[in-house]
Amino acid sequence: MTMTLSLAPAPSAGVPTRRLIIDGKSVDALSGRTFETRNPATGELLASVAEGGAADVDLAVAAARRAFEGPWSRFTPFQRQEILLKFADLVEANFEELTMTDVLDMGAPITFARARKTRALGLIRFYAGMCTTIHGETLPNSFPGEVFTYTLKEPVGVVGAITPWNAPLTSTIWKLGPVLATGCTMVLKPAEDAPLTALRLGELLLEAGLPEGVVNVVPGFGHDAGAALAAHMGVDKVAFTGSDVTGRKIIEASKGNIKRVTLELGGKSPDVIFADCDMELAVPGAGMGVFANTGQICCAGTRLLIERPIYEEFVERVSAYARSLKVGAGIDPATQIGPVVNATQLERVAGYIDVGLGEGAVATAGGKRLTEGALKHGYFIEPTVLSGVNNDMRVAQEEIFGPVAAAIPFDTLEEAAAISNATPFGLGGGVWTQNVATAHRMAKAIRSGTVWVNTYGGLDPAVPFGGYKASGYGRESGLHHVDAYLETKAVVMKL
Numbered sequence: 006m007t008m009t010l011s012l013a014p015a016p017s018a019g020v021p022t023r024r025l026i027i028d029g030k031s032v033d034a035l036s037g038r039t040f041e042t043r044n045p046a047t048g049e050l051l052a053s054v055a056e057g058g059a060a061d062v063d064l065a066v067a068a069a070r071r072a073f074e075g076p077w078s079r080f081t082p083f084q085r086q087e088i089l090l091k092f093a094d095l096v097e098a099n100f101e102e103l104t105m106t107d108v109l110d111m112g113a114p115i116t117f118a119r120a121r122k123t124r125a126l127g128l129i130r131f132y133a134g135m136c137t138t139i140h141g142e143t144l145p146n147s148f149p150g151e152v153f154t155y156t157l158k159e160p161v162g163v164v165g166a167i168t169p170w171n172a173p174l175t176s177t178i179w180k181l182g183p184v185l186a187t188g189c190t191m192v193l194k195p196a197e198d199a200p201l202t203a204l205r206l207g208e209l210l211l212e213a214g215l216p217e218g219v220v221n222v223v224p225g226f227g228h229d230a231g232a233a234l235a236a237h238m239g240v241d242k243v244a245f246t247g248s249d250v251t252g253r254k255i256i257e258a259s260k261g262n263i264k265r266v267t268l269e270l271g272g273k274s275p276d277v278i279f280a281d282c283d284m285e286l287a288v289p290g291a292g293m294g295v296f297a298n299t300g301q302i303c304c305a306g307t308r309l310l311i312e313r314p315i316y317e318e319f320v321e322r323v324s325a326y327a328r329s330l331k332v333g334a335g336i337d338p339a340t341q342i343g344p345v346v347n348a349t350q351l352e353r354v355a356g357y358i359d360v361g362l363g364e365g366a367v368a369t370a371g372g373k374r375l376t377e378g379a380l381k382h383g384y385f386i387e388p389t390v391l392s393g394v395n396n397d398m399r400v401a402q403e404e405i406f407g408p409v410a411a412a413i414p415f416d417t418l419e420e421a422a423a424i425s426n427a428t429p430f431g432l433g434g435g436v437w438t439q440n441v442a443t444a445h446r447m448a449k450a451i452r453s454g455t456v457w458v459n460t461y462g463g464l465d466p467a468v469p470f471g472g473y474k475a476s477g478y479g480r481e482s483g484l485h486h487v488d489a490y491l492e493t494k495a496v497v498m499k500l
């Protein structure tokens with residue numbers, strides 16, 4: 006395996022230091038402060054990372070503004086496309102290293118992380134294709150006189166991008182793609198729990214020929230660098246992915262200069278299993294719909310709504326499936342469930358299981374932390390199925406963001422639809438049935454940004470993704486994602 010970032014050095018080599026990327030240069034934080042990032046499977050120290058704060062955000066925003074007004078503004082769509090395509094090639098060439106960085110930094114199972122290759126590369130090449138599709142319109146004139154009216158699509162300006170830790174590679178690409186396709190510039194604040202992949206992507210962008218200052222990467226903490234970026238008067242738009250709690254703070258912080266804001270937030274997605282489903286598909290499909298990436302996926306199908314005639318059987322089978330999953334360090338290709346990202350998250354997930362049991366649910370699989378043998382230094386918890394849940398319980402209403410499924414019975418399609426929609430969220434949803442009418446009816450009834458039928462979680466780059474209700478607003482991927490990074494100017498000309 007080639008590893009240029011050498012995140013796991015020999016003890017004598019010391020711990021790698023990672024610095025901010027501002028104006029094309031690798032720099033220390035002005036405060037001189039650093040923070041540690043560790044492997045959640047082992048507690049091993051991976052790197053000491055420069056801790057960006059408000060002053061560093063100021064420098065990065067100024068660099069992004071200069072780049073926006075400088076040579077980058079004269080790059081043609083073809084030239085931007087060329088950079089994105091070179092970047093895609095570099096990501097492809099360095100994919101194993103980037104995957105390993107995600108695995109070590111946030112604990113992703115390597116088999117799961119490797120399987121994202123097509124998607125990650127597909128996304129960059131998709132946005133490369135978008136560069137040459139952005140254009141305005143000519144418009145008819147209904148008033149007296151000769152008037153020629155057309156619209157121009159112009160980049161919104163400096164984008165502040167703030168990302169979570171659960172999928173560092175793809176969530177960073179989701180921000181970079183539309184920024185570069187439209188000619189915006191960016192200051193990226195990756196999550197403090199997993200900043201290394203974003204820093205490496207920042208280096209690869211420079212290697213691909215991106216001018217200095219177009220993409221700046223400022224790791225740091227949410228309450229400091231994140232809050233400064235969200236409120237910064239020099240930032241024109243904030244593109245945020247994270248929890249609904251932080252999303253509300255972003256809206257508040259954006260008021261100063263009326264920033265454009267897009268929010269990709271959390272979920273509590275229903276996965277509806279009808280009695281006529283193909284159980285051989287539905288058990289592992291719905292199982293991985295919630296347990297993939299150790300349950301740390303925003304659109305995870307965490308509420309298993311099961312039609313009553315098969316409730317007991319399905320709960321038993323999905324529980325057996327959960328018990329069969331191999332838990333371990335992400336670096337082991339056999340691992341299906343890795344650690345959760347940190348001690349706080351472990352406490353939170355374990356706390357929710359206790360809350361569910363206290364509310365009357367029963368753990369038919371899992372429910373316990375794993376602390377023996379090789380797992381003793383990491384943040385491991387068993388994949389858990391809670392049965393006997395009703396939709397009013399906290400474990401059915403609040404996002405846990407860990408490997409915990411809540412099994413809820415239902416009797417009719419109408420009841421399944423009502424339960425599906427009875428949370429504040431609306432991000433994902435699933436339907437398992439062999440009846441095409443049931444599939445269409447449920448897909449229409451679920452108020453969420455994506456509904457999967459007889460599958461769960463896969464998305465082509467051309468498919469829009471985002472939330473209804475408290476899951477946010479705006480869409481990533483898809484033909485219209487770039488619109489959120491553009492302004493429309495009407496030019497009205499008397500001839």
Ligand code: NAD
Binds near residue numbers: 167227246272302
């Ligand atoms: P989080 O909201 O705690 O943090 C996300 C990012 O916001 C981090 O970079 C953090 O440093 C920053 N931040 C925190 N406080 C801030 C503040 N006051 N101002 C500005 N920035 C601040 O979320 P998390 O725990 O990192 O990630 C998990 C959450 O993200 C879950 O709710 C999950 O559903 C959601 N998520 C959503 C999507 C989506 O596409 N809808 C994708 C992945 C994750």
